[in-house]
Amino acid sequence: MTAGEPLIVLDSVNKWFGPLHVLQDVSLSVERGEVVVVIGPSGSGKSTLCRAINRLEPINSGSITFDGQPLPAEGRALARLRSEVGMVFQSFNLFAHKTILQNVTLGPVKVRKERPAAARDRAMTLLERVGIASQAAKYPAQLSGGQQQRAAIARALAMQPKAMLFDEPTSALDPEMVGEVLDVMTSLAREGMTMVVVTHEMGFARHAANRVVFMADGQLVEQAPPDEFFNNPQSERAKDFLSKILTH
Amino acid sequence: MSVLVDHLDVFASGLWLTFQLCLLSAIGALLLGTVAAVMRISPVPPLRWVGSAYVTVFRNCPLTIVFFFAAFGLPALGSNADFLRIPGLTTLFSRLGVDIPYFRFAIVALSVYTGAFVCEAIRSGINAVPPGQAEAARAIGLTFTQNLRHVVLPQAWKAAIVPLGSVIIAMIKNSALAGFFGLVGDLSNSGVNLTSALGEPIIPVFIGVSIGFLIMTVPLGLLLDHIERRRAVAR
Numbered sequence: 001m002t003a004g005e006p007l008i009v010l011d012s013v014n015k016w017f018g019p020l021h022v023l024q025d026v027s028l029s030v031e032r033g034e035v036v037v038v039i040g041p042s043g044s045g046k047s048t049l050c051r052a053i054n055r056l057e058p059i060n061s062g063s064i065t066f067d068g069q070p071l072p073a074e075g076r077a078l079a080r081l082r083s084e085v086g087m088v089f090q091s092f093n094l095f096a097h098k099t100i101l102q103n104v105t106l107g108p109v110k111v112r113k114e115r116p117a118a119a120r121d122r123a124m125t126l127l128e129r130v131g132i133a134s135q136a137a138k139y140p141a142q143l144s145g146g147q148q149q150r151a152a153i154a155r156a157l158a159m160q161p162k163a164m165l166f167d168e169p170t171s172a173l174d175p176e177m178v179g180e181v182l183d184v185m186t187s188l189a190r191e192g193m194t195m196v197v198v199t200h201e202m203g204f205a206r207h208a209a210n211r212v213v214f215m216a217d218g219q220l221v222e223q224a225p226p227d228e229f230f231n232n233p234q235s236e237r238a239k240d241f242l243s244k245i246l247t248h
Numbered sequence: 249m250s251v252l253v254d255h256l257d258v259f260a261s262g263l264w265l266t267f268q269l270c271l272l273s274a275i276g277a278l279l280l281g282t283v284a285a286v287m288r289i290s291p292v293p294p295l296r297w298v299g300s301a302y303v304t305v306f307r308n309c310p311l312t313i314v315f316f317f318a319a320f321g322l323p324a325l326g327s328n329a330d331f332l333r334i335p336g337l338t339t340l341f342s343r344l345g346v347d348i349p350y351f352r353f354a355i356v357a358l359s360v361y362t363g364a365f366v367c368e369a370i371r372s373g374i375n376a377v378p379p380g381q382a383e384a385a386r387a388i389g390l391t392f393t394q395n396l397r398h399v400v401l402p403q404a405w406k407a408a409i410v411p412l413g414s415v416i417i418a419m420i421k422n423s424a425l426a427g428f429f430g431l432v433g434d435l436s437n438s439g440v441n442l443t444s445a446l447g448e449p450i451i452p453v454f455i456g457v458s459i460g461f462l463i464m465t466v467p468l469g470l471l472l473d474h475i476e477r478r479r480a481v482a483r
Contacts, residue, residue, distance in 0.1 A: 056383055074291060076391060083389025093384035097403050106398060107388035152384075159388055 005068060007032045007163055007194050008053060013062035015048060022048050023059065024218040030163070033192045037205040037226070040215035041241055046198045047090075049215065050167045053196060054085045067162060083111045086156030090168040092148040094140035100127065100151045101136040104158045111159070119158070126154040130184050146177030153184055163194040170201055182208075202245065206230060214238045251448045252456045262438035263460040268341050269354055269434060270420045270464065276359030277419060278412075281366025286396060288371060299367070306364035311357070311422050318357035319350065319429040329356050350430030358426070362419040369415050373408025374400060406479065413472035417465050424461070435460045 006029040015023035022045045030036050038046045051057040052064060055071050055078055064071045066085065072078045094103050104123035108114040114122075127133040130150040132143070140148055149169055156164060166185065170178045182204050189195055189208045199205065205212050205226055212229040214222040216237045222229070230246075233239045252259065287299030306314065322329055329352035338345035344352065377400055385399040427437030439457040442448040 054387060056387065079386070079389045079391045081389075082387055085387075087384075087387035089380060089384065089387075091380055093378075093380035095381060095384065095399055097406070107390070110394050110398060111389040155384075155388065 006030055007034075007067055008196070009063075009065040010049075010053070011063045011065075013049075013052060013059050013064060015045075015052065015057065015059045022218050023052065025062070026215075026218075026220050027062075028213065028220060028223075030194060030196060032194055034210045035189045035193075035195045035197065035208055036211050036213055037209035038196065038198045038213045038215060039200065039202070039205060039241075040221075043217075044215040045218040046215045047167050050165050050196055050198045053165055054082045054087055056087070079111070083107065083159050084162045086153075086159060086161035086164040088149070088152050088156055088164065088166045088169045090171050092140070092145070092152045092172070094148055094152055094155070096140055099137055099139055100132065100143070103140070103151060104155045107155065107159050123154070123158055126157050127151070130154045131180070144177060145173045146180045149173065149177075149181045150184055153181070153188075157188075163196070164188065166195065166197040166199065168198050168200070170199065200245075202230070214241070216241070251442065251452045252459075255442055255446075255448070255456075258438050258442060259435070259456050259460055262433060262435040262457075263463060265343065265351075265431075265433050266420075266423055266426075266435040266460065267464060268343065269351065269358070269426060269431070270416075270423050272337075272341060272344070273355050273358035273362065273419060273423065274416050276355060277362035277366050277416075280359055280363030281370055282401075284363060284367035285370040285374065288367065289374060291392060303364045303367050306361050307368070309361075311361050311425060314361045315354070315357045315425050315429045318353040318360075322353060322356065323349075329353055332356070348430075348432075350426075350432070354423070354426035354429065354431050354434075357429070358419060358423055361422070362415060365415045365418070366412060369408050369411040370404060372411060373404035373406070376407035377403045410472055410476050413468065413475075417468055420464050420468070421461060424457075 008030040010026055010028045013023050013026045014021070026045075026049060028049075038049060040046050048057050052059050053066070055064075066081060069081070072081060094100070095106065098106065101120065101123055104126060105116065105119040108119040108122065109116055124133060124136065127136055130153055132147050132150050132154075135143055135147055135151070140151070143151065169185070170181050173181065178201065182201060185195070185197070185204065186208045197204070197209070209226045211223055212226050213220060214229065214233075214235070214237075222233065222235045222238050224234075229238070230242065233242055284299045284302050287295040288303070290296060328349040332352045332355060333345050381403065382395055382400050385395040390398065423434070424436040427434045427440060431437055435457050439453050442453045443450050
């Protein structure tokens with residue numbers, strides 16, 4: 001692994017859902033430590049893009065490279081790669097039959113074969129960090145949405161990933177809980193975590209992103225640093241999108 | 249109805265043997281059904297085909313035919329189902345170890361037949377687990393087997409337990425066929441014996457046999473109702 005080479009590279013990626021061409025020749029590369037925020041209208045393919053990076057969504061053509069390795073086919077090698085890419089979902093997807101602590105330790109113990117005691121200590125540190133250590137013994141259904149999403153971030157961080165993918169992490173949250181999740185994400189970004197974030201939170205995009213990627217109709221329309229993108233969008237599609245969301 | 253009192257020991261030992269048959273067959277069916285369900289959802293196509301073929305054959309064949317093939321087909325193939333002479337189990341269930349193989353044949357027939365239904369009940373349980381659960385498990389790097397073992401199956405079991413209970417109740421009732429395929433001394437064979445060999449009146453004898461089955465099925469049904477209520481509260 002060389003220092004200068006990007007961590008994630010997508011090259012002319014195409015993906016169809018039946019007749020629907022959801023990713024059209026998408027090329028994107030993400031540097032180590034970079035925070036890329038993907039925005040765009042719903043149905044533009046941004047979630048699919050995010051999910052393709054750890055192959056939860058297989059692609060039809062093109063290539064995706066993570067840390068210099070092309071994504072392997074389904075199997076052990078892919079499982080190993082996924083363990084290095086943290087993922088946070090819109091609907092949290094915490095394991096419903098396990099406590100918060102067990103949710104966080106499952107990966108380290110089963111995938112990384114860490115000793116349970118060591119995994120537990122680290123998990124508690126992470127839960128402390130996202131501010132829900134006191135909820136460790138509870139089940140996901142007993143927590144608020146914001147707490148669940150912070151637990152999900154802790155679960156992903158427990159694998160000590162090289163990059164984190166966020167697929168609309170705040171879209172299912174009540175407005176007053178969005179802030180607590182974005183705070184955790186912002187602090188991660190400051191610490192230099194490589195992040196790909198699909199979101200509708202323009203505030204987060206403005207202050208935490210290194211680069212904003214705008215997608216529409218399966219195409220990567222425009223990418224620029226946040227200031228440039230929000231103040232001076234180049235494409236008609238992006239101007240239209242921003243005018244709709246920023247007028248209220 | 250005096251036959252019930254006079255031959256209480258026959259009914260009791262018949263119930264005991266039928267109970268053993270059902271217990272062992274239920275274990276066999278649950279094991280086979282789980283394996284078949286895992287095969288049917290596995291990413292490996294040949295495994296899926298085997299699982300589907302198993303379910304198609306045994307869910308669609310009459311149980312009588314399955315019993316027939318177990319009792320006549322296995323010996324024709326030279327098997328006495330000796331693989332069921334499992335050390336330890338044979339001391340608990342002495343019939344498992346005897347030379348006359350019909351108890352083992354009955355277990356094979358009931359397990360293989362019921363396993364197909366168990367498979368589908370478990371699969372419906374697996375389908376009840378939100379796809380996000382398996383997705384999150386894959387995302388942290390669990391392999392297919394780890395995903396099933398630690399995330400999907402534990403939750404699928406909970407969703408499948410009530411339909412599984414119905415499958416096992418049906419199996420207990422189906423076990424009545426065993427007495428007509430060589431098994432000596434279970435509930436139905438004891439009933440037939442009392443009427444044909446000892447000339448006892450048919451209707452009271454079979455009321456006795458029915459009571460024997462109800463003693464097993466009714467408590468199991470009540471247990472399932474209880475589990476269902478507890479689950480409803482937990483939600």
